[in-house]
Each structure stands twice: as C-alpha cells, then as structure tokens.
Amino acid sequence: MGSLYDRSVDPNLEQLITTLADFLVCNFPSISLYTNPDSNEYFNLFDVIILSPLLEMIVNLYNIRRLIDPQVDMSIKNGFINFFMLSSSLTISTIVRCFDADEQNGEIPPGGNEFLPPFLKLSLLMLNYLPTRALMELYGLFFYELMHFEDELFISTDKITFDLSLQDLDVPSDPLFTFKSVYEKFCSIFDTLWQPKHNDLKASLRKCPFLLIFGLEKLNRKIIQISLQ
Numbered sequence: 749m750g751s752l753y754d755r756s757v758d759p760n761l762e763q764l765i766t767t768l769a770d771f772l773v774c775n776f777p778s779i780s781l782y783t784n785p786d787s788n789e790y791f792n793l794f795d796v797i798i799l800s801p802l803l804e805m806i807v808n809l810y811n812i813r814r815l816i817d818p819q820v821d822m823s824i825k826n827g828f829i830n831f832f833m834l835s836s837s838l839t840i841s842t843i844v845r846c847f848d849a850d851e852q853n854g855e856i857p858p859g860g861n862e863f864l865p866p867f868l869k870l871s872l873l874m875l876n877y878l879p880t881r882a883l884m885e886l887y888g889l890f891f892y893e894l895m896h897f898e899d900e901l902f903i904s905t906d907k908i909t910f911d912l913s914l915q916d917l918d919v920p921s922d923p924l925f926t927f928k929s930v931y932e933k934f935c936s937i938f939d940t941l942w943q944p945k946h947n948d949l950k951a952s953l954r955k956c957p958f959l960l961i962f963g964l965e966k967l968n969r970k971i972i973q974i975s976l977q
Contacts, residue, residue, distance in 0.1 A: 751764070752764070761809050761812060761813040761816075762813065762824075764809055765806055765809050765810060765813075765827065768802060768805060768806050768809075769806065769917055771802070772799070772802055772917065773917060776795060776798075776799065777791065778915070778916065779834060779914075779915070779916060779917060780914065780915040780916070782795065782796065782799060782838050782841060782842070783834060783837035783838050783841050783914055784837075784841060785840055785841040785843075785844035785845060785940055787841075787845075793842075793845075793846070793849075793867075793870065793874065794874070796838070796842050796871075796874040796875065797873075797874050799838060800838070800874060800875050800876055800878040801876065801878070803831055803834060803835045803838060803878060803882075804835065804876075804877065804878045804881050804882070806831045807828065807831045807832050807835055807881065807882055807885060808881065808885070810824060810827050810828035810831060811828055811885045811888075811889075814828055814889075822920075823919055823920075826919050826920055827919040828885075828889070829886075829930055830917070830919050831917075832882050832885065832886045832934075833914055833930075833933065833934065833937065834914060834917075835878055835879075835882040836879075836882060836883075836934065836937045836938065837914050837937055838875075838878070839875055839878060839879045839882070840937055840938065840940050840941060842871045842874060842875055843868070843871050843875075843941070843949070843953075843958070844940070844941070844946065844949065846867040846868050846870060846871040847865070847867065847868050847871075847946075847948075847949045847952065849867040850865035850866065850867045850868055851948075853867070855867065856948060856952075862955070863955070864952060864955055864956050865952065868949075868952055868953075868956070869956075872956060872957065872958070879958070879961050880961055883961065883964070883965055883968075886934065887968045887972075890927070890931065890968075890972055891971075893927055894972070894975045931972065935969065938962070938965055941953070941962070
C-alpha cells in the first residue's frame, strides 16, 4: 500500500485491489456470511472491524482507477459496483443483526429507550466510515452518468439484467451492469430497513448518526428518480 504515497511512480491500482481481495478471501469465511441480514449462521461481529475498512479501501481504489481513466474496461466499473454492493449489504446486515442481538439479550425495553442499545451502538463503531464513503462514491457515479449520457456508459444498456451475485467476490468483465438494474438492486438493499418487521430498529436508528446517512440516501434517491423521468 506504500506505493500509493510514492510520488516517483504510478501505483498499480489493479494489483493493490487484487492484493486486498486475496487477503479477504484467505482470512475470512465466504462474504455471504456477513451480507445476509436474515442469516442465522454465526459469525464473529468483530470481523466487521477489519472488513469495513478493507471493503472501503477496495471501493475507493476502484473509484480512483475509474476516475483516472474514464475509458477503463468493464471489469473496473463492474468491480466498483460489485464491492459497493457488498459494502452496502455488509452495512445493512450488521445493523440488523446487531439489533437482533440486542433484542435477544433483553436490551430493548418495552416502549423503547432514549439511548442506543449496546449492540447497535457497537455496529456504529465497527462500520465506521464505510456507509458514508460507499454511499457518496456510488451516488457520485450515478450523477456523473446522468449528466453525461455518453454512449458507452452503462446507462445505455438497460436491456441487460442485473445478475451480480453478492455471494462471492467474483467480478464479471462482461457485460457492463446497467444503470437501471444497479440502481434497483441498490435500493432493494437499503429498503430492507424499511420493512415493517424492522419498525423497532427504525425507531432506534432515529437516535444515532445513521439517521443522517439514510436521510441523505433518500434525498439522493429522489433526485435520481426525478432525473430518470
């Protein structure tokens, strides 16, 4: 990673991404263990302390590579989308499962509590800047695409369906994921929190900084929807 700060050479961003992804594969169970909010399979919550900055770095490196050369091949854009979706899924899954742990341990009193329950508070510390970083970079891409409408951009191929699997780290090089399908998948991930079964969780989230993140996501979503009309 030191090559990122070496002014005498251009860092090989693809190699850095590969190194980080290989580290993830070698040192953690399947990523799907951490990204499914409905899973009852056990995992160590403290893994998220490492996974969060790791995914954040990968998303950021993909985005830097994309911005340096807008003509990059599809695997770079798909990789950025892939790891952003994994980051978003990790965020939502961690929040949901931490709140479930609070409920199972009797940390949610009847009628709620003016303070955040302990496991939900822990999720804030473990995720750190990942939700904000990933959200801002993807919406940055969305707005860029909407403003330019260039022929090769993935907004122009909506006939292709979104078939990206969030069960592993494989990044397809072809075809390029479409704007519409990526946007719909992204919305479905965040909409998990707005299901009726998570009403108590939503009430708790109103007491923490995540409320600002979700409010910003809703605002950006509204702008996108108006732009697509």
